[in-house]
Amino acid sequence: MVDYRNYNVWKLSHQLVLKMYPLLHCYPDYELYNLVDQIRRATVSIPTNIVEGCGKDTQKELVRYLYIASGSAHEVEYLILLSKDLGYLNENDFNSIQNDIVSIKKMLTMLIKRIRETMDSKN
Template sequence: MVDYKNYKVWQKSHKLVIAIYHITNTFPKSEQFNLVSQINRVCLSIPTNIVEGCGRETQKELARFLYISSGSAHELEYLILVSTELNFISKKESEKLLKEIDVIKKMLFALIRTIKKTL
C-alpha cells in the first residue's frame, strides 16, 4: 500500500479537479446533467483511480488503476475541446487546462512505465 498523497501526479490531478469544478460551475444550467456531469465525473476519476490503485496490494493492480486514470485523462481532454467549441470555456482557459491534462497524461505514462519495470 502506497500513500497516494506523495505522488505528484495525484497532487496535480487533485488541483485539476478543483479548477474544473470551478469552471463547470459557470456552464449553462441546461448542461448540468449532460456535459457538466460528464466532465466532473471523468475529471474526478483521474485522482480517484490513483487513490484506489494505491490502496491495492500489488504493483500490478496499481498499474491497472493508473491505466484507468490515463483513459479518463484522455476522455477529459476531448470534453474540454468540445466545451471550448461550444463556447462554454474560453480559449485561454481551455489551453491552460489542456496543458495540465497533457502533463498529467505524461506523468501517468512515466509512472506506469516505472511500475511495470518492477513487475
C-alpha cells in the same frame, strides 16, 4: 500499499479537479446533467483511481488503476475541447486545463512504465 500523496501526478490531478469545479458553474443550465456531469465525473476519476490503485495489494493492481486514470484523462481532454468549441470555455481556461491534462497523461505514462519495469525486473 503506497501513499498516493507522494505522487506528483495525484497532486496535479487533484488541483485539476479544484480548477474545474468553478469553471463548470459557467456552463448553461441545460448542460448540468449532460456535459457538466460527464466532465465532473471524468475529472474526479483521475485522482480517485490513483488513490484506489495505491490502496491495492499488488503493483499489478496499481498499474490497472493508473491505466483507468489515464483513460479518464483522455476523456477529459476531449470534453474540454468540446466545451471550448461549444463556447463554454474561453481560450485561456482551455489552454490551462489542456496543459494540465497533457502533463497528467505524461506523468501517468511514465509512472506506469516505471512500475512495470520494476515488476519485470522482479520476474
